[in-house]
Amino acid sequence: MAETERNEQQRRLRPAPLLFEPAEAAADPEHFFDLESIDDPRRLLARSTELTLAFRAAADRAAEYQAIAAAQLADPRRFDRLSTADIAERAEWSEDYATRMVEFGRDLLRGGARDGED
Numbered sequence: 855m856a857e858t859e860r861n862e863q864q865r866r867l868r869p870a871p872l873l874f875e876p877a878e879a880a881a882d883p884e885h886f887f888d889l890e891s892i893d894d895p896r897r898l899l900a901r902s903t904e905l906t907l908a909f910r911a912a913a914d915r916a917a918e919y920q921a922i923a924a925a926q927l928a929d930p931r932r933f934d935r936l937s938t939a940d941i942a943e944r945a946e947w948s949e950d951y952a953t954r955m956v957e958f959g960r961d962l963l964r965g966g967a968r969d970g971e972d
Contacts, residue, residue: 918962920945924952925959 884890887905892898924945927936936944942952 921955921959922962923959924955925963928956
């Protein structure tokens with residue numbers, strides 16, 4: 855059982871594979887969106903900046919979906935409602951952070967403004 859737990863922990867510590875990269879690229883740890891093949895530093899800076907901005911936007915959007923899911927799971931009208939402690943455990947958050955995410959999700963579900971859109 856200890857080895858199974860170690861394998862699960864290692865799986866969670868590794869970043870998720872990026873699904874839109876070819877499988878052979880994911881097998882090469884040095885490969886990252888073909889950035890390693892760009893020799894021109896200007897082009898490398900431009901492309902890596904594009905990727906950074908895209909990943910930030912994707913992370914922000916994913917966090918919004920996390921918040922919406924947390925708010926839905928904490929909805930008192932659900933018969934299978936989860937406590938913030940349960941949500942925190944499932945998402946590997948602190949309970950305080952789970953509470954804030956539930957509130958953020960409720961705001962999003964009510965049609966509240968996202969960060970930067972106030």
